[in-house]
Amino acid sequence: MRRAHVRRARWIALMLVLGSLAPVRAEVIERILAVVSGALVLQSDAEAAIKLGLVTVPPGADRLQAALDQLIERQLMLIEVDRYGPPEPPLSEVDVSVREIDQRIGSGERMNAILRESGMTVDQLRLRVRDDLRIRSYLLQRFGNQPVPPEDEIVQYYRTHEREFTRDGVVRPFSEAGIQARDALIAERRSQLIREWLAGLRRRTDINVLYLPGR
Known part of the structure; x- marks a missing residue:
């Protein structure tokens, strides 16, 4: 009988210890992926x-x-x-x-x-x-x-991006798709300018990447 009480007391003590560890185990350890100019x-x-x-x-x-x-x-x-x-x-x-x-x-x-x-x-x-x-x-x-591109550049964009102006397997004529082609070309050039600007910011800023893919 006494042994049963001892075993029960040990079991309760073990459960209390495990219970106290549970919050620690559930804690998420924060991981730093990169430091950008101190941030x-x-x-x-x-x-x-x-x-x-x-x-x-x-x-x-x-x-x-x-x-x-x-x-x-x-x-x-x-x-x-x-x-x-x-x-x-x-x-x-x-x-x-x-x-x-x-x-x-x-x-x-x-x-x-x-x-x-x-x-x-x-x-x-x-x-x-x-x-x-x-x-x-x-x-x-x-x-x-952004400046409006010359028409010959818009036409060139239209010809090299036919998929963007194809509907139901038929390429829309330039007379219909010209404005869309112009806007798409302006957007593409704006995106290129932003990419170049960001590349310059990267070169001038202290960036320390700590993340390694797969780890």
Whole structure:
């Protein structure tokens, strides 16, 4: 009988010890993926951005690597935005953007669950959305007014991108698709200018990438 009591006491003690260890085991150890001019890019940032649809992950790509590349670029742009200080976006625009995120991922409790998993609050998400809107405003101000290309360059773009102007297997004539071709060419050149600008920011900024794919 005494042995039974001893065994029971040991069992209770063991369960208490395991219970005390459970919270430690459940703790998520934060992982630093990169440092951009002193600002940390954490794995939780990347995971949250992926789950909330704030970054694009190409099929077959390393999820964290794809997210990290975009988060590094975002941080580089944010440094420039803070330097030049474009106007603050209206709160109504922030509200709309947050609702769009909520709708994109399925509405309801899904967004709250992602925020909890990532250790992010709704207020922090709103701050992120605010900064995204500031970046968008800055890019529009800096790269928005692109010159209209000469018609021969628009025609050349149209001819080399026929798939963009094909409907039901038939290529639309230039007389119909010319404006679309012009806008697409302007957008392509704007994107190229932004890529070159970002490449320059990367060269001038202290970036330490700690993430190694597959580890």
